[in-house]
Amino acid sequence: xxxxxxxxxxxxxxxxxxxxxxxxxxxxxxxxxxxxxxxxxxxxxxxxxxxxxxxxxxxxxxxxxxxxxxxxxxxxxxxxxxxxxxxxxxxxxxxxxxxxxxxxxxxxxxxxxxxxxxxxxxxxxxxxxxxxxxxxxxxxxxxxxxxxxxxxxxxxxxxxxxxxxxxxxxxxxxxxxxxxxxxxxxxxxxxxxxxxxxxxxxxxxxxxxxxxxxxxxxxxxxxxxxxxxxxxxxxxxxxxxxxxxxxxxxxxxxxxxxxxxxxxxxxxxxxxxxxxxxxxxxxxxxxxxxxxxxxxxxxxxxxxxxxxxxxxxxxxxxxxxxxxxxxxxxxx
Amino acid sequence: xxxxxxxxxxxxxxxxxxxxxxxxxxxxxxxxxxxxxxxxxxxxxxxxxxxxxxxxxxxxxxxxxxxxxxxxxxxxxxxxxxxxxxxxxxxxxxxxxxxxxxxxxxxxxxxxxxxxxxxxxxxxxxxxxxxxxxxxxxxxxxxxxxxxxxxxxxxxxxxxxxxxxxxxxxxxxxxxxxxxxxxxxxxxxxxxxxxxxxxxxxxxxxxxxxxxxxxxxxxxxxxxxxxxxxxxxxxxxxxxxxxxxxxxxxxxxxxxxxxxxxxxxxxxxxxxxxxxxxxxxxxxxxxxxxxxxxxxxxxxxxxxxxxxxxxxxxxxxxxxxxxxxxxxxxxx
Numbered sequence: 209x210x211x212x213x214x215x216x217x218x219x220x221x222x223x224x225x226x227x228x229x230x231x232x233x234x235x236x237x238x239x240x241x242x243x244x245x246x247x248x249x250x251x252x253x254x255x256x257x258x259x260x261x262x263x264x265x266x267x268x269x270x271x272x273x274x275x276x277x278x279x280x281x282x283x284x285x286x287x288x289x290x291x292x293x294x295x296x297x298x299x300x301x302x303x304x305x306x307x308x309x310x311x312x313x314x315x316x317x318x319x320x321x322x323x324x325x326x327x328x329x330x331x332x333x334x335x336x337x338x339x340x341x342x343x344x345x346x347x348x349x350x351x352x353x354x355x356x357x358x359x360x361x362x363x364x365x366x367x368x369x370x371x372x373x374x375x376x377x378x379x380x381x382x383x384x385x386x387x388x389x390x391x392x393x394x395x396x397x398x399x400x401x402x403x404x405x406x407x408x409x410x411x412x413x414x415x416x417x418x419x420x421x422x423x424x425x426x427x428x429x430x431x432x433x434x435x436x437x438x439x440x441x442x443x444x445x446x447x448x449x450x451x452x453x454x455x456x457x458x459x460x461x462x463x464x465x466x467x468x469x470x471x472x473x474x475x476x477x478x479x480x481x482x483x484x485x486x487x488x489x490x491x492x493x494x495x496x497x498x499x500x501x502x503x504x505x506x507x508x509x510x511x512x513x514x515x516x517x518x519x520x521x522x523x524x525x526x527x528x529x530x531x532x533x534x535x536x537x538x539x540x
Numbered sequence: 541x542x543x544x545x546x547x548x549x550x551x552x553x554x555x556x557x558x559x560x561x562x563x564x565x566x567x568x569x570x571x572x573x574x575x576x577x578x579x580x581x582x583x584x585x586x587x588x589x590x591x592x593x594x595x596x597x598x599x600x601x602x603x604x605x606x607x608x609x610x611x612x613x614x615x616x617x618x619x620x621x622x623x624x625x626x627x628x629x630x631x632x633x634x635x636x637x638x639x640x641x642x643x644x645x646x647x648x649x650x651x652x653x654x655x656x657x658x659x660x661x662x663x664x665x666x667x668x669x670x671x672x673x674x675x676x677x678x679x680x681x682x683x684x685x686x687x688x689x690x691x692x693x694x695x696x697x698x699x700x701x702x703x704x705x706x707x708x709x710x711x712x713x714x715x716x717x718x719x720x721x722x723x724x725x726x727x728x729x730x731x732x733x734x735x736x737x738x739x740x741x742x743x744x745x746x747x748x749x750x751x752x753x754x755x756x757x758x759x760x761x762x763x764x765x766x767x768x769x770x771x772x773x774x775x776x777x778x779x780x781x782x783x784x785x786x787x788x789x790x791x792x793x794x795x796x797x798x799x800x801x802x803x804x805x806x807x808x809x810x811x812x813x814x815x816x817x818x819x820x821x822x823x824x825x826x827x828x829x830x831x832x833x834x835x836x837x838x839x840x841x842x843x844x845x846x847x848x849x850x851x852x853x854x855x856x857x858x859x860x861x862x863x864x865x866x867x868x869x870x871x872x
Contacts, residue, residue, distance in 0.1 A: 243693050243696070245693055245694075245697050245714055245718075246693050246696040246697040246700060247700075248696050248699070248700050249693065249696050297662075300658050300659070300662060303654070303655075303658055304654075304655040304658055304659060322635070322636075322654070323635075323636040323699050324696070324699065326632050326635055326636055326658055327632070327636060327692055327695045327696045327699060328692075328696060329662075330629075330632060330661075330665070330688075330691075330692040330695070331689060331692035331693060331696060333662070333665055333688070333692075334685060334688035334689035334691070334692050335689055337669055337681075337685040337688060338682075338685045338686060338689055341678065341681045341682050341685050344678055346673065346676055346678070349669075349673045349681065350670075350673050353666060353669040353670045353673050354670060356662075356665070356666035356669060357663060357666035357667055357670055359662075359666070360659055360660075360662040360663035360665075360666050361575050361577055361578050361581065361663060362577075363659045363662070364575070364578040364580050364581050364656070364659045364660060364663060365577050365578040367580070367655050367656065367659060368578060368579075368580050382577055386577075
């Protein structure tokens with residue numbers, strides 16, 4: 209199939225370039241989510257895995273390994289590992305957030321129950337560790353088990369920071385590194401390590417994943433106030449769930465006494481009238497914190513691209529660079 | 541301190557023989573449950589870890605390694621790994637079962653919330669993988685990641701088998717192997733593997749852990765109908781929670797039409813009057829299924845002791861043998 213590259217999204221070009229490997233990853237995921245004894249497991253997993261997620265994280269692993277010249281079989285295992293860890297965290301997140309929708313479909317905790325989501329998530333975590341053990345590469349195991357700990361730590365930190373107006377940008381960055389960037393950076397770093405590349409390239413690809421993940425999450429949080437229904441987000445969900453994300457943290461920092469009282473009422477106490485979202489958006493625009501959030505995201509995307517300068521020239525490297533631009537382009 | 545060995549429990553004698561290593565395990569657990577960013581994590585973990593659990597699983601690992609002549613440092617890591625996996629599953633179990641008490645104290649999900657229990661459990665799973673990766677022993681990683689998958693699979697199977705009168709003894713055994721025996725057998729097997737013992741001894745210690753774990757769980761299920769308040773269980777909890785455990789499965793298999801109607805009402809439909817527990821106990825006694833359950837448990841304890849015959853003579857081997865007797869002696 210011939211594609212007009214200028215017109216296709218970087219994500220789709222990556223998917224095209226990695227299509228053979230992604231087919232292997234998908235086959236491996238399907239095999240490993242099976243359970244001889246407990247048919248509930250593949251039911252719940254399939255609901256999420258086959259819901260048309262973007263498979264961004266496994267593609268990062270495959271791309272990193274391939275542009276480092278890897279020609280062994282284990283980048284496929286690592287890509288499936290990363291997707292299993294991601295799926296497990298989604299299952300547990302939806303229980304923790306009491307979510308009812310994910311990717312436009314009812315969540316597993318709604319279709320089955322919280323119990324199934326907790327236990328199937330645990331199963332996928334365990335399966336992900338089995339997959340990475342099969343690579344026989346201790347350094348990769350170290351990277352991925354550290355990432356799993358950072359993810360869980362970030363989630364707990366997010367839980368305890370929720371509804372707390374004293375949350376700083378520094379805490380926000382720790383949460384974002386945990387919930388999003390840790391798996392992005394482990395995905396790219398593991399790809400370079402399995403390919404046995406020198407430390408400069410390993411560090412560069414880890415830094416790329418870290419900065420891309422942070423940009424990705426900041427954009428997600430921007431879209432919750434600045435997006436349109438076309439971007440697939442419900443404007444104001446984070447406000448209604450009283451989450452301290454970057455646009456809000458910046459607005460709270462600039463609030464006068466009257467505004468602080470408003471944030472205390474709506475975020476700390478959760479006392480929200482229907483018109484309060486409108487007022488919150490007003491305050492956010494008045495202080496220019498959406499624009500500031502946007503430039504923060506853009507700066508992280510620039511850092512991601514900068515990191516790639518240490519990586520050998522390769523068509524996949526160019527696609528990763530375009531991906532960083534694309535992530536922030538969602539905001540325009 | 542001089543102890544009259546005939547009068548002390550095998551568990552206490554093991555604890556005495558392993559006291560130096562257990563002190564190291566406890567110190568390692570305390571270090572690794574810390575979290576710089578999320579103080580909620582050590583709070584929740586300490587509540588459970590320091591509640592005076594028996595530390596049976598880490599002692600099995602230490603005993604297996606030591607009686608195999610291991611003199612390196614990593615049996616301590618493996619013992620802490622096993623205790624972290626156990627603690628993580630307890631946190632998630634209490635969410636899944638909506639439990640309010642554990643070891644005579646309110647559960648973490650009650651003291652904090654389900655969210656904290658899910659996420660701190662995830663953190664401990666991740667920490668356990670970090671600890672085992674530090675051993676640098678791929679075979680040990682294989683054993684423990686397989687155990688983690690078997691545990692989660694057993695929990696899901698238990699969830700889907702709950703309240704189902706068609707549950708067979710075969711399904712029960714799979715659930716028990718998952719929820720209890722998988723970690724017991726991984727604990728003993730990993731101890732032998734880290735000591736680099738030959739396959740006969742590795743297999744024998746794995747089989748010991750498997751059989752001991754099965755005996756342990758059957759006894760636990762026996763006590764729920766046959767115990768006294770002195771054994772620390774509330775008689776009838778499993779009946780009230782409509783769990784299909786061995787004494788009940790055996791009674792249902794022998795039920796006439798009238799009795800089946802009673803089980804359908806109380807277990808399948810959950811329609812229980814206060815006098816129904818008394819009637820359930822009557823049926824269980826009438827069919828002799830408590831006695832049968834007891835002899836099943838005793839048979840598994842015998843198998844555990846038999847497995848130890850392939851293990852080199854050692855005072856710790858004798859303590860493990862006594863431990864198997866002690867586990868079933870709780871029923872008399």
